[in-house]
Amino acid sequence: MTAVSPTTQLGTAQLTSPALPLATRTSGLVGSIIDSSTSLLESLGHPVINFAMGSPAPEAIDSADLADVASGLFTRGRTDLYGYAASEGDFALRTLLMDMLHQTDPDDSPDPAGIVITAGGMQGLDIAGKLFIEPGSLVVVESPTYTNGSAVALSYQARLLEIGMDDDGMDVDALEREIDRIGETPRMIYTVPTFQNPSGTTLSVERRRRLIELARRWGSVIVEDDPYGLLGFAGQRVPSIRSLSGRDPLVFTVRTFSKIMAPGLRVGWVDCDPSLRDLIIAAKQALDTCTNFPMQKLVAGYLSEGFMPGHLESLRSQYRSRKEAMCAALSHHLGDVAHWTDPEGGFFIWVTFDDPRVDAEELFRAGLDAGVAFIPGSAFSPTGRFGNSMRLCFASQSLADIEEGVARLGAAYRNLCAEES
Numbered sequence: 018m019t020a021v022s023p024t025t026q027l028g029t030a031q032l033t034s035p036a037l038p039l040a041t042r043t044s045g046l047v048g049s050i051i052d053s054s055t056s057l058l059e060s061l062g063h064p065v066i067n068f069a070m071g072s073p074a075p076e077a078i079d080s081a082d083l084a085d086v087a088s089g090l091f092t093r094g095r096t097d098l099y100g101y102a103a104s105e106g107d108f109a110l111r112t113l114l115m116d117m118l119h120q121t122d123p124d125d126s127p128d129p130a131g132i133v134i135t136a137g138g139m140q141g142l143d144i145a146g147k148l149f150i151e152p153g154s155l156v157v158v159e160s161p162t163y164t165n166g167s168a169v170a171l172s173y174q175a176r177l178l179e180i181g182m183d184d185d186g187m188d189v190d191a192l193e194r195e196i197d198r199i200g201e202t203p204r205m206i207y208t209v210p211t212f213q214n215p216s217g218t219t220l221s222v223e224r225r226r227r228l229i230e231l232a233r234r235w236g237s238v239i240v241e242d243d244p245y246g247l248l249g250f251a252g253q254r255v256p257s258i259r260s261l262s263g264r265d266p267l268v269f270t271v272r273t274f275s276k277i278m279a280p281g282l283r284v285g286w287v288d289c290d291p292s293l294r295d296l297i298i299a300a301k302q303a304l305d306t307c308t309n310f311p312m313q314k315l316v317a318g319y320l321s322e323g324f325m326p327g328h329l330e331s332l333r334s335q336y337r338s339r340k341e342a343m344c345a346a347l348s349h350h351l352g353d354v355a356h357w358t359d360p361e362g363g364f365f366i367w368v369t370f371d372d373p374r375v376d377a378e379e380l381f382r383a384g385l386d387a388g389v390a391f392i393p394g395s396a397f398s399p400t401g402r403f404g405n406s407m408r409l410c411f412a413s414q415s416l417a418d419i420e421e422g423v424a425r426l427g428a429a430y431r432n433l434c435a436e437e438s
């Protein structure tokens with residue numbers, strides 16, 4: 018058997034192969050530090066409390082109901098589930114998804130012709146990049162931004178413009194000033210408006226409206242990346258940019274079952290203007306023909322059995338307790354040296370040390386030795402900002418491990434300070 022070497026450090030891709038005629042665009046393939054952390058943690062010889070990956074906790078996977086649905090579906094002799102599916106997605110899944118969207122957002126009414134099933138949210142982002150980004154296009158991203166989203170834009174050779182955030186999400190006034198200053202309008206505005214990855218903050222409704230106005234003025238596409246919108250702890254729904262815009266063709270929304278069911282399913286969807294449907298189908302046909310058919314059927318079976326509303330309720334209450342446990346642990350172990358966001362939903366807390374000289378990458382290495390992992394803040398900025406910040410995912414760990422992991426982080430931080438003094 019050939020040994021496979023794991024990724025041994027947390028870094029972005031260093032793809033240099035001078036002997037091969039690589040396309041220019043490969044220089045934009047930067048990869049994702051977040052995704053590389055999975056391989057890195059697997060290669061360590063000791064168990065680690067993982068606040069790094071944005072993955073649902075094992076207890077948050079409804080394995081019992083999924084197993085029942087699967088055993089009803091994947092029966093001996095049944096072969097129709099193993100063929101190709103329609104490129105736009107299985108008809109039954111799309112119909113059930115429309116019902117789910119109607120129940121979760123009664124004020125919004127997506128057009129079924131604008132719903133295309135994708136291989137997770139990442140494929141939706143990639144298709145948006147393929148459709149709208151030219152080499153050299155200016156793409157606005159939040160600062161901090163979701164690393165994989167900015168990586169998609171870079172893979173299509175975009176130039177990125179980072180716009181700062183506060184408690185109400187992206188600073189839309191700063192965006193307008195910056196665009197006026199540079200005198201170039203963006204081709205795309207990429208945002209994770211609700212319970213943002215990595216900061217946990219939510220773009221206010223007022224700013225959503227301003228962003229739509231600006232996009233219309235500039236002719237920019239807004240890519241609204243929304244994996245966490247159904248995970249508001251109080252069951253609250255913030256209206257999506259797509260619905261607030263009256264379903265303006267300029268708004269392209271990317272969603273996924275990864276955080277509300279399971280990321281390994283790799284099933285998501287885009288909700289966009291029906292005029293884009295044929296192009297998206299053509300893009301998918303050149304990518305993967307169709308999304309994994311058995312997994313689409315599993316999701317469809319889960320929805321048709323009516324498990325989703327109860328499951329979402331249970332997730333919201335589990336995640337609220339985990340978030341509260343993490344905030345309490347942070348107050349206890351790092352309260353005198355750092356501050357953090359207090360999200361009302363989603364998966365992430367963004368922690369910033371008061372001292373700008375704290376190096377979160379150094380703390381990351383010390384944390385691994387101590388058996389705890391997170392993602393350093395600089396991973397969420399294409400220009401390496403946020404050196405003294407870190408993203409912690411509270412969704413993956415038990416209450417006991419949240420307390421233990423944050424205690425380890427606090428101890429690792431104090432050890433580093435002691436070594437340096």
Ligand SMILES: Cc1ncc(COP(=O)(O)O)c(C=O)c1O
Binds near residue numbers: 137209242273283284
């Ligand atoms: C903001 C955001 N967009 C997209 C994704 C990718 O979703 P998927 O795993 O469905 O591809 C994630 C996953 O972490 C995310 O947080």
